[in-house]
Amino acid sequence: MKNPKLPTEFRDGLKAIIPLFLGVASFAIAYGLLARKAGLSLLSLTLMSLLVFAGASQFVAISLLISGSSFLLILFTTLVVNSRYFLMGASLGPYTRKWDTKWQVVLSFLLSDESYAMTISRFTKNVPNKYYQLGVSLGLYVEWFVFTVIGGLMGSFLGDPQAFGLDFALPATFMVLLLPMIRSWRHVIVCILTGIFSIAGFLFLPTRWYIPFAAVLGTIVGGMLELWKRK
Amino acid sequence: MEAEIIELIIGMAVLTFFTRFASAVMFKRVNISKKWNALMIYVPIAVFTTIIVPALLLPKEKLDISINNEYLIAGLISLLFAYKTKNLVGTVIIGISVILLLRFAFSL
Numbered sequence: 001m002k003n004p005k006l007p008t009e010f011r012d013g014l015k016a017i018i019p020l021f022l023g024v025a026s027f028a029i030a031y032g033l034l035a036r037k038a039g040l041s042l043l044s045l046t047l048m049s050l051l052v053f054a055g056a057s058q059f060v061a062i063s064l065l066i067s068g069s070s071f072l073l074i075l076f077t078t079l080v081v082n083s084r085y086f087l088m089g090a091s092l093g094p095y096t097r098k099w100d101t102k103w104q105v106v107l108s109f110l111l112s113d114e115s116y117a118m119t120i121s122r123f124t125k126n127v128p129n130k131y132y133q134l135g136v137s138l139g140l141y142v143e144w145f146v147f148t149v150i151g152g153l154m155g156s157f158l159g160d161p162q163a164f165g166l167d168f169a170l171p172a173t174f175m176v177l178l179l180p181m182i183r184s185w186r187h188v189i190v191c192i193l194t195g196i197f198s199i200a201g202f203l204f205l206p207t208r209w210y211i212p213f214a215a216v217l218g219t220i221v222g223g224m225l226e227l228w229k230r231k
Numbered sequence: 232m233e234a235e236i237i238e239l240i241i242g243m244a245v246l247t248f249f250t251r252f253a254s255a256v257m258f259k260r261v262n263i264s265k266k267w268n269a270l271m272i273y274v275p276i277a278v279f280t281t282i283i284v285p286a287l288l289l290p291k292e293k294l295d296i297s298i299n300n301e302y303l304i305a306g307l308i309s310l311l312f313a314y315k316t317k318n319l320v321g322t323v324i325i326g327i328s329v330i331l332l333l334r335f336a337f338s339l
Binding site: 019020021022023026039040041043044047048051052053054056057061071074075078079082083084085086087088089090091092093094096097101104105108109111113116117120164165166168169170171172173174175176177178179180181182187190191194195197198199202203210211214215216217218219220221222223226227230 | 232233235236237238239240241242243244246247248249250251252253254255257258259266268269270271272273274275276277278279280281282283284285286287288289292294302305306309310313314317319320322323324326327328330331334
């Protein structure tokens with residue numbers, strides 16, 4: 001190692017996700033259970049976790065499979081649900097744009113909501129370090145894989161994850177990620193308006209279009225408030 | 232069936248990687264303005280709110296603002312708990328416990 005700080009940053013990243021452990025594990029188990037219920041083999045549901053690695057969209061894809069949707073609709077919905085990664089990538093861009101393409105490929109592949117939340121709050125306070133992001137992302141990837149398999153194994157003799165309230169782990173985890181980010185009345189306004197946009201979008205737009213709709217609109221409202229403040 | 236599912240998974244994987252990598256490619260070439268940075272501060276807030284709110288208010292794909300919606304009740308209680316304690320693990324445990332308790336209570 002040329003730089004003795006590198007492994008420390010990696011370890012910091014791993015440590016940062018310890019508080020998220022239970023939430024991620026519960027949601028991974030919920031996904032494994034649901035996938036078995038949908039008739040996926042242990043191999044397929046694990047492969048999906050390893051290659052797609054996007055909890056919310058895996059959950060949505062399985063729900064659509066259960067409701068008998070076409071593969072084309074599932075693929076399209078995947079794109080819509082995960083369009084939020086465009087935004088996350090764009091907000092990380094100022095910190096990561098100078099990094100090697102190799103690093104960008106690996107860290108992009110491993111980008112998740114949780115790793116994004118940890119990384120962006122660290123990067124805005126500390127010197128951005130790719131080993132930190134790698135530690136966070138890789139830790140979550142391994143955890144997601146392991147608990148997905150456990151959920152799949154449990155699914156052979158347990159039933160619906162909704163029956164155990166496990167599907168609540170996702171909004172609960174996101175809530176604790178979101179809370180520390182809210183530090184001013186502008187943030188509160190953006191939360192309330194985005195909440196209204198998301199409900200309106202859910203009710204009036206097809207499939208999962210509410211996700212890009214509300215996320216983009218909420219971001220724009222926030223940006224406008226921010227620029228107005230700076231004037 | 233199995234082969235088709237694996238095709239679907241590969242399709243999802245390619246599309247998902249595209250959403251994650253596209254903006255990294257864009258930013259290699261474009262310079263970032265101050266205005267852009269101001270806008271980007273709100274990305275995490277907007278994204279997380281977008282996922283949380285419908286999960287609590289439309290758990291069965293229908294708007295349900297009532298005490299019969301256990302996701303909403305559990306959400307409010309965990310929100311309060313998270314705000315008071317900042318304890319992530321506790322929040323998840325409280326939320327799931329409240330859901331299970333309410334379901335048990337409703338079933339009586």
